Amino acid sequence: MRALHCVALGKPSDLKLVDLPDLPSPKAGEIKVTVASAGLNFADTLMVSGQYQTKPDLPFVPGLELAGTVMEVGHGEARFKPGDKIMAAVDHGAFASQAIVRASAAAPVPAGMDLSTAGGFVIAYATSHGALVWKARLKEGEILLVHGAAGGVGLTAVEIGKALGARVIATAGGADKCAVARAHGADWTIDYKTENLRDRVKAICAELGREGVDVVYDPVGGEIFEASLRCVAWGARMLVVGFAAGQVQKIPANILLVKNVDAQGFYWGSYRRHRPDLVAQGFAELGQFHAAGLLKPHISHRFDLADYPQAFDMLVTRKSTGKIVLTV
Numbered sequence: 001m002r003a004l005h006c007v008a009l010g011k012p013s014d015l016k017l018v019d020l021p022d023l024p025s026p027k028a029g030e031i032k033v034t035v036a037s038a039g040l041n042f043a044d045t046l047m048v049s050g051q052y053q054t055k056p057d058l059p060f061v062p063g064l065e066l067a068g069t070v071m072e073v074g075h076g077e078a079r080f081k082p083g084d085k086i087m088a089a090v091d092h093g094a095f096a097s098q099a100i101v102r103a104s105a106a107a108p109v110p111a112g113m114d115l116s117t118a119g120g121f122v123i124a125y126a127t128s129h130g131a132l133v134w135k136a137r138l139k140e141g142e143i144l145l146v147h148g149a150a151g152g153v154g155l156t157a158v159e160i161g162k163a164l165g166a167r168v169i170a171t172a173g174g175a176d177k178c179a180v181a182r183a184h185g186a187d188w189t190i191d192y193k194t195e196n197l198r199d200r201v202k203a204i205c206a207e208l209g210r211e212g213v214d215v216v217y218d219p220v221g222g223e224i225f226e227a228s229l230r231c232v233a234w235g236a237r238m239l240v241v242g243f244a245a246g247q248v249q250k251i252p253a254n255i256l257l258v259k260n261v262d263a264q265g266f267y268w269g270s271y272r273r274h275r276p277d278l279v280a281q282g283f284a285e286l287g288q289f290h291a292a293g294l295l296k297p298h299i300s301h302r303f304d305l306a307d308y309p310q311a312f313d314m315l316v317t318r319k320s321t322g323k324i325v326l327t328v
Contacts, residue, residue: 001019001020001021001022001023001096001097001098002017002018002019002020002096002097002305002328003017003018003019003020003061003095003096003097004016004017004018004061004062004063004095004096004305004308005017005018005020005059005060005061006047006048006058006059006060006061006062007058007059008058009048009049009050009058010048010049011048011049012044012045012048012308012309012312012316013309013312014048015048015062015308017305017306017308020061020096022098023098023099023100024100025072025074026072026073026074026077026100027074027075028074028075028076028077029074029076029077029102029103029104030073030074030077030100030101030102030103031070031071031072031073031074031077031080031086031100031101031103031106032070032071032072032073032098032099032100032101033066033068033069033070033071033086033088033098033099033100033101034068034069034071034097034098035066035067035068035094035096035097035098035099035119035328036066036067036068036069036115036116036119036327036328037066037067037068037115037116037118037119037120037302037325037326037327037328038063038065038066038067038094038095038119038325038326038328039064039065039066039094039119039120039121039122039123039124039152039323039324039325039326040120040311040312040315040323040324040325040326041064041065041123041124041152042152042242042244042315042316043064044062044063044064044312045312045315045316047062047064047092048062053267053269054091054092054269056091056092060092060093061092061093061094061095061096062092062093062094062095063090063092063093063094063095063096063326064089064090064091064092064094064123064269065087065088065089065090065094065119065120065121065122065123066087066088066090066094066099066101066119066328067085067086067087067088067109067115067116067117067118067119067121068085068086068099068115068119068328069083069084069085069086069115070082070083070084070085070086071098073103074103077103079103079106080103080106084108085108085109085115085118086101086106086107086108086109087106087107087108087109087118087119087121087122088101088102088105088106088107088122089105089122089123089126089269089272090102090105095305095308095326095328096328097328102272104272104276104279104280105272105276105279107122107280107283107284107287108287110286110287110290110291111291112290112291113290113297116299116302116325116327117297117299117325119325119326119327120152120297120299120322120323120324120325121297123152123153123268123269124152124153124155124156124323125156125160125286125295125297126268126279126282126283126286127153127156127241127266127268128153128156128157128159128160128217129156129160129282129285129286130266130268130271130278130282131157131217131239131241131266131268132144132157132160132161132164132215132217132239133160133164133282133285134278134282135237135239135264135266136215136217136237136239136264137237138161138164138166138214138215139164139165139166139214140164140165140166141165141166141167142166142167142214142215143166143167143168143169143205143208143210143212143213143214143215143233144157144161144166144167144168144169144213144214144215144216144217145168145169145171145201145213145215145216145217145228145231146158146161146168146169146170146171146181146186146217147171147216147217147218147219147220147224147228148171148172148218148219148220148244149170149171149172149177149178149181149186149189150170150172150173150177150178150180150181150321150322151172151219151244151318151320151321151322152322152323152324153219153241153242154170154172154181154217154219155180155181155184155298155321155322156295157217158170158181158184158185158186159184159185159294159295159296160289160295161185161217162185162294163289163294163295166214166215167187167208168185168186168187168188169186169187169188169189169190169201169204169213170182170186170188170189170190171189171190171191171192171197171224172189172190172191172192173191173192173193173318174191174193175191176321177191177321178190178191180298180321180322184296184298188204192224197224197227197228197231198227198230198231201213201228201231202231205231205233210233211233211234212231212232212233212234212236213228213231213232213233213236214232214233214235214236214237215236215237215238215239216228216229216232216236216237216238216239217239217241218238218239218240218241218242219241219242219244220242220243220244220245221240221242221243221244221245221247221248221249222243222245222246222247222248222249223245223247223249224245225238225240225249225251226249226252229251229252229255229261230255232259232261233259234259234260235259235260235261236259236261236262237261237262237264238261238262238263238264239264239266240263240264240265240266241266251263297322297323298321298322298323299322299323299324299325300320300321300322300323300324301314301320301324301325302324302325302326302327303324303325303326303327304326304327305326305327305328308326311324311326
């Protein structure tokens with residue numbers, strides 16, 4: 001099988017495109033998949049450099065999400081059969097022409113969605129859905145502030161926030177990225193390169209007769225989180241989803257106390273092991289949203305697996321919007 005191979009921790013450009021032996025038959029609870037596409041995530045850059053929560057033994061094939069066709073199913077597996085089109089999250093191994101997937105972390109590709117798009121659907125949409133529904137319990141009519149709103153997870157948070165009936169303020173870097181967020185449902189956009197985040201958020205909330213935002217969705221971290229904390233309402237919920245800015249913020253607990261604010265960490269990947277029932281429920285709800293036309297997955301760039309250096313460069317330099325997908 002064709003695969004990207006990480007033989008030593010380092011930069012994405014150090015990966016090697018190689019031919020490896022075909023994978024064995026799946027075990028009970030697993031399915032073997034012919035991979036059509038795989039989504040690129042910021043976490044992939046962390047994993048190949050040894051900075052991610054999960055640290056596979058070397059050498060390994062990176063890649064955390066995929067879409068493809070079922071080749072074989074393990075003993076006792078009844079949900080899927082050979083020939084089914086599925087999308088799934090994996091601990092690693094998506095950047096290859098074959099993958100072994102836990103059946104509990106897979107879902108049928110929604111009707112009307114092609115395999116190329118499905119390869120970049122799972123992690124971003126499942127993360128935003130889980131964070132906003134399970135953790136923040138976002139309610140209709142609340143104000144949601146989404147950072148990195150033109151990026152992989154941020155854009156999905158805008159769409160899901162609107163699907164849940166919230167009013168969405170989206171922040172992004174540059175007019176073009178703000179336009180992408182508006183096209184996917186944001187009610188207001190803030191260009192953090194040219195506008196003061198705190199002042200703009202407070203002005204928007206004042207127009208609505210509100211003292212601040214109810215939920216903050218933050219995959220960026222650092223100074224953005226700290227500025228957001230200054231413009232939240234009493235009883236707000238702040239979702240720590242990632243640290244794309246490269247800085248882990250120190251949260252001033254006195255502000256959490258005074259405003260009764262909840263700061264909540266959210267890592268969807270751990271739910272695949274601890275709450276597979278919620279994962280299945282989340283996939284079903286996302287399928288309903290997609291069928292209703294509420295989700296419009298945005299793939300800004302598609303690269304062949306052989307062109308992985310360009311794909312990773314596009315990701316780390318933040319030149320993309322939505323998702324980048326490797327076609328396998």
